[in-house]
Amino acid sequence: xxGVSQSPRYKVAKRGQDVALRCDPISGHVSLFxxxxxxxxxxxxxxxxxxxxxxxxSGLPSDRFFAERPEGSVSTLKIQRTQQEDSAVYLCASSLAxxxxxxxxxxxxxxxx
Amino acid sequence: AQRVTQPEKLLSVFKxxxxxxxxxYSYSGSPELFWYVQYSRQRLxxxxxxxxxxxxxxxxxxLNKGETSFHLKKPFAQEEDSxxxxxxxxxxxxxxxxxxxxxxxxxxxx
Numbered sequence: 626x627x628g629v630s631q632s633p634r635y636k637v638a639k640r641g642q643d644v645a646l647r648c649d650p651i652s653g654h655v656s657l658f659x660x661x662x663x664x665x666x667x668x669x670x671x672x673x674x675x676x677x678x679x680x681x682x683s684g685l686p687s688d689r690f691f692a693e694r695p696e697g698s699v700s701t702l703k704i705q706r707t708q709q710e711d712s713a714v715y716l717c718a719s720s721l722a723x724x725x726x727x728x729x730x731x732x733x734x735x736x737x738x
Numbered sequence: 739a740q741r742v743t744q745p746e747k748l749l750s751v752f753k754x755x756x757x758x759x760x761x762x763y764s765y766s767g768s769p770e771l772f773w774y775v776q777y778s779r780q781r782l783x784x785x786x787x788x789x790x791x792x793x794x795x796x797x798x799x800x801l802n803k804g805e806t807s808f809h810l811k812k813p814f815a816q817e818e819d820s821x822x823x824x825x826x827x828x829x830x831x832x833x834x835x836x837x838x839x840x841x842x843x844x845x846x847x848x
Contacts, residue, residue, distance in 0.1 A: 656834075658835075660836075667824050668836075670835055673835065726772075
């Protein structure tokens with residue numbers, strides 16, 4: 626596609642519910658990143674994929690967070706047993722090669738009630 | 739520790755006035771610095787990166803390793819410059835992992 630596509634745009638979850646957030650990177654982009662942006666803050670790194678390999682998951686805040694990119698294209702960020710502190714905008718970004726600039730998606734705004 | 743500090747949450751100026759958005763970083767390695775911008779209801783996008791040494795939309799930024807700063811400047815602000823601006827530090831380690839500042843909202847008034 627023309628850009629990085631994320632779905633859904635908005636998600637309201639009840640506390641304790643599991644959610645899955647989807648990212649469609651630009652076709653052919655090798656690198657894929659997930660960031661979490663809390664209200665009034667800058668984005669914070671969650672995890673990085675190079676093709677299907679998850680090379681860095683150091684930013685995932687707890688074992689309730691899980692990300693995958695099984696075929697090296699679409700990625701899913703899953704959050705189990707959501708908590709109120711998980712409320713944030715989740716941003717996906719992709720780049721063509723290791724040190725190329727990112728292209729960000731519009732994000733998914735998750736609200737846990 | 740790796741950190742990016744943007745001391746101003748809001749910078750309010752009049753059209754035609756000079757603008758300087760401050761950014762300081764903390765990093766023991768060789769830094770790569772970026773400015774990202776987010777216009778209202780648009781996605782985050784790259785404005786400029788220090789290695790390119792280019793001017794985008796009239797904005798420039800110079801990396802000062804002595805002062806560990808990467809301030810964004812524009813001599814004459816325009817109303818369309820109103821947006822959120824994020825400074826980001828690229829951590830070397832095989833790929834571009836970014837550490838972002840909290841952002842500065844620039845409001846340019848007519």
